[in-house]
Every structure is written in C-alpha cells, then in structure tokens.
Amino acid sequence: MESKEKTPNHDLSPMRCPVNLDDVDLFSPGAQEHWYEAYDILHRESPVHRIPGEGSTPEHDGFILTKYDDISMVVKDPVRFPPGMSGAIDDMLAQGKKPEEMPHVNAMMASIMTLRPSIELWRSHRQELTDPWVGPGAGRHEEMIKQAANDLIDNWIDKGEVEFISEFARPLPQMVMANVLGLPYSDIPRLAEWGNAQVMAFVYGKGHRNELTEEQLVEQFKLLDGFKEYVHEKVQEKRANPADDMISFLCDVKYEALDRKLTDMEINGVVYAMLIGGLETTQYALEEQAQLLCERDGIFAEVQADRKKLRHFTEEAMRLRSPTQGLSTRLTSQDEVFQGVKVPKGSILHLRWAAANIDEEEFECPHQLQLDRKAVSRHLTFSAGPRVCPGAGISRLEQITAWNCLLDRIDSLAYAPGNTFEHQPGIMLGTLKLHLKFDKAK
Ligand code: HEM
Numbered sequence: 001m002e003s004k005e006k007t008p009n010h011d012l013s014p015m016r017c018p019v020n021l022d023d024v025d026l027f028s029p030g031a032q033e034h035w036y037e038a039y040d041i042l043h044r045e046s047p048v049h050r051i052p053g054e055g056s057t058p059e060h061d062g063f064i065l066t067k068y069d070d071i072s073m074v075v076k077d078p079v080r081f082p083p084g085m086s087g088a089i090d091d092m093l094a095q096g097k098k099p100e101e102m103p104h105v106n107a108m109m110a111s112i113m114t115l116r117p118s119i120e121l122w123r124s125h126r127q128e129l130t131d132p133w134v135g136p137g138a139g140r141h142e143e144m145i146k147q148a149a150n151d152l153i154d155n156w157i158d159k160g161e162v163e164f165i166s167e168f169a170r171p172l173p174q175m176v177m178a179n180v181l182g183l184p185y186s187d188i189p190r191l192a193e194w195g196n197a198q199v200m201a202f203v204y205g206k207g208h209r210n211e212l213t214e215e216q217l218v219e220q221f222k223l224l225d226g227f228k229e230y231v232h233e234k235v236q237e238k239r240a241n242p243a244d245d246m247i248s249f250l251c252d253v254k255y256e257a258l259d260r261k262l263t264d265m266e267i268n269g270v271v272y273a274m275l276i277g278g279l280e281t282t283q284y285a286l287e288e289q290a291q292l293l294c295e296r297d298g299i300f301a302e303v304q305a306d307r308k309k310l311r312h313f314t315e316e317a318m319r320l321r322s323p324t325q326g327l328s329t330r331l332t333s334q335d336e337v338f339q340g341v342k343v344p345k346g347s348i349l350h351l352r353w354a355a356a357n358i359d360e361e362e363f364e365c366p367h368q369l370q371l372d373r374k375a376v377s378r379h380l381t382f383s384a385g386p387r388v389c390p391g392a393g394i395s396r397l398e399q400i401t402a403w404n405c406l407l408d409r410i411d412s413l414a415y416a417p418g419n420t421f422e423h424q425p426g427i428m429l430g431t432l433k434l435h436l437k438f439d440k441a442k
Contacts, residue, residue, distance in 0.1 A: 009033050009421040021045045027207050032423035039355040042066045048341040051208060056331055060346040062208055066355035068362035070338045074330055074349060076385035078119045081330040089113055111269020119386050124257035130390040133180055133246045138394035145398055148175040149405040157409055157440055161416050164434040169286040176398055177278040182245025195279040197223035203426035208328045208350045231268045282395045284323035284430040286402055292317050294415050296369050304407045312371045314399040319357040319379035325429055326352035353380045410438040
C-alpha cells in the first residue's frame, strides 16, 4: 500500500521550529509540533534548563530536566524531591482544615488528603485499592477488553478506511474504564465530558505548571457539577446491589493501612483519579502506535507474524512517543546539582519523560524502534518509584490486546488522505484526527 508520507506539520504551528537554544519553548501554543527537535537541542546544550521565576515562589526558578538518569533519580527519592502538592497538603492538615472546606480542591485532591497524605500511605493506596483493578490485577479484564475492541472494529472493518481516533483509540479506553468501574456504556458521553473537564489543566493550562485562570477554574468546577452526585448515586446503587466491579469493591473494602472503610467522598476521589488518568492517556498511546506502524518499514509485518513482539512494540512506541510528555510535579527540598547545574532548594522540577526516553546516553540509537531492545520497559513514560502511574498495568494490557485484535482483522495499515497531523494543545502528545486505510484480513 502506498501513502507512507507524513506531511511535515511544522507549518501548522504559530511558533517556528527551534534551531538553537534561544528558540526553545516547550510550552507556548504550537510547541507540540516541535517538541522532539527541541529535545535534541536541550540534550546537546542545556539538559537542565532554567525557567526563571517559575519555582515554588517568584524568587525561585523552575528547571526542565531532560536526562534519563536525573529524572530516574528524582522520582525514586521522594524525600529529596517531594511532590509539588505535598507542602500544601501538609499545611492544610496542620491547620486542621477539612478538604471540603477548601476552595478549588477537587475530589481526587480531597481523597489524597485523607487516604494517602504520606508516601507510605500512597504505596498502600495503590497496593490495596487500585492494583487489584488497574495495576498487576488488570489481567482479569482481558476478555472484556477483547470484546470491546472487536465490537469497535466491527463498526468499520468492511469500509477499508477509518478515522482511528474517534472510532477506536478514544472509545476503547472509555469502554474499558466504564466496565472496570461497573458503569453502563450509556453513561460514557457524560463520563467523557467529566473526564475532559478533569484534564482541562493539561490541555488548556498555561506554562510548565499547566495553570488555569480563575475563570477556567470556575468553569471546570461548573462542568464537574453533576459528577459528585453521579458517583454518590452509583455508590448507593452498588451498596444495595454489589457486583464484580471496582466501585462495589471500593464500597466494601477495608483499607488496612487506616484500618477502616472508605467514605463516599473518598470513593468519589478514587473514581475521579481513574477517569482523569484512564480515559485519554491510552488513546494517545494507541494513536501514536498506529502512526509508527504506518511509518516504520517492516514493523507491521513483524508484529503480525509474531505476536510475542507486541509487548516490545508497544513499549518502544511509548518510549518514542510518550503520551504524557512532561509534568512539573516535584520540588527540591535541598540545594542540588544536576549535570553541573546548581538547582537551589525550593525549585520546581519539570520532569520531561519524553526527552529522557530518547536520551542517547541511556538508549542506543534512541530514535529507532527496535523490537529486540534490551530491558525495553525501562522507559519513564509511566514515571517510576513510589508514585509510578497506578494504571500502567491496565494500559499495557489494553494496548497489547487492542493490537492483537486489530492484527487478527487487518492485513495492512497506511495513512489515508486528509491527515494534517496537527496536535492538540497541552502537555499530551496526541493528534486530533488520524485517517487510516487498511486491507481487511482474508
Ligand atoms: C499510556 C497511558 C498512561 C500514561 C503515559 C500515564 C502516565 C502517568 C504519569 C507520567 C504519571 C505521573 C507519575 C509521577 O508523578 O511520578 C501518572 C500518574 C497517574 N496515572 Fe497514569 N498514565 C497512563 C495510564 C493511566 C491509566 C489507564 C490510569 C487509570 C486507570 C492512570 C491513572 C493515573 C493516576 C490516578 C495518576 C496519579 C497518581 C496516583 O493517583 O497514584 N494512568 N500517569
């Protein structure tokens, strides 16, 4: 099949493609079209890049870290590099404030204050409450994911063409999370709207901290208005008629770390976390994987012939095109030096996972997709250490299962006409549309 061409999308950006360090700007509108060019410049010239006045106070600075070793060390040491919100949470707890009394504290933040204010409790929260459903225990969902993927493929398999995002990559994680939580498919449009409101900061937020304006925050809370009542209703339903789903489990489970059950508000916080993390991220992974299969010679045939290689393929794809490109989530609790650059106490660290994942000091030929790369899952796409993404298990399973189903049913994949490859704004790497053509398997 022809059409391996990918139109260069630099022209779609109001920003010009960086050629030297002065041009590098990862956060202004249109930066998405040039991220990977910028990472090469940062690695060469400024692997620890200062953002003046953007630290924990106006007197402090922000620093973009792009080296694998630096980020890996930071995420594994929560004492030297505490999460940005931990200070605020400690202050609120010290003042005896209740989460529901605080302005602009969403359900997830509120539940963090009561269920996991310390790193030990953060770990227990993952192990006891989310691991059985979206972490190592996600294997229980394999058949359900297969069914959901095949149902979606049925809708377009006879057409020879598909807009892959709206007809597969977006709805699949939505169906999976609805199933995991025990919510009906008919509620997906509402869940998707709430999910969009929750991730507003990561799409429309300004600068490296993804800050929303006061008006946007008000708008966000308005959009989330019905969410609390909705989860409350579902919790009542599940308490009356428990089923084999995550919300029923959360209603009943004794949280051993605190020796008690969860309140309705805490369940709301966990459900909030599952939606904010679980809806969009995997969409971007699937969509970039489809692009890599169109672009990289021989990979489609190789993974189709040997499905064991799908694990390597999905890991390499997440390394090369990290869905969450970077987050400003850690502080320095003491003076530090990274790559010879002094980073004072009180600085905010912007961890650029996507750049670390193509660091040539860690990954040989970093821009190549190698199906035989050693220790293929050591990339930092899901972060690492005690605060590692709790949904990595289900996301990985979704990706492998999705491609297994797709490869059973198509014999080729290529770009169809009409793609601009324009990326959505914000911190996630995702194109807005992706038109593909394929041959149905014989
Ligand atoms: C390819 C898909 C995904 C990527 C790239 C991704 C990436 C990340 C990253 C980088 C973090 C920050 C960790 C840190 O600060 O050290 C994170 C946190 C988080 N992720 Fe994911 N994630 C993905 C899928 C999911 C899924 C499917 C879920 C839910 C089922 C999820 C739920 C969360 C939550 C709730 C957090 C916040 C931390 C916590 O509450 O423990 N993620 N994720």
